[in-house]
Amino acid sequence: MDGVFSILNRVLKSKGLDTHASSALVVHRAQAWLQSALPPPLLSAVTCTQLQNGVLIIECSHSTALQECAGLKHSLYQYLRQECAFAHVSDILVRRT
Numbered sequence: 001m002d003g004v005f006s007i008l009n010r011v012l013k014s015k016g017l018d019t020h021a022s023s024a025l026v027v028h029r030a031q032a033w034l035q036s037a038l039p040p041p042l043l044s045a046v047t048c049t050q051l052q053n054g055v056l057i058i059e060c061s062h063s064t065a066l067q068e069c070a071g072l073k074h075s076l077y078q079y080l081r082q083e084c085a086f087a088h089v090s091d092i093l094v095r096r097t
Helices: 002-015 018-037 040-045 063-083
Strands: 046-052 055-060 091-096
Touching: 018 046, 018 055, 018 063, 040 046, 040 063, 046 063, 055 063, 063 091
Parallel strands: 055 091
Antiparallel strands: 046 055
């Protein structure tokens, strides 16, 4: 499986798409982690939107969801450092939309 990942990584780099693909993977994994960590009533109020310049942006449509995500920020950061070390997430921004 590592061989397939390295081939895919080389192809993406040659086409200039490696940063986009790694950013999308970080956003996907962060959203999945939040779905498992948040209480069910808040799931629809939280969306991971993008990873830009090392900053993961999470948007919340309710103030309660914003508070919950702010409390989970450190745990999510630790999770992403382990699971997505290739992406170099430097910060997580949680904002209200």
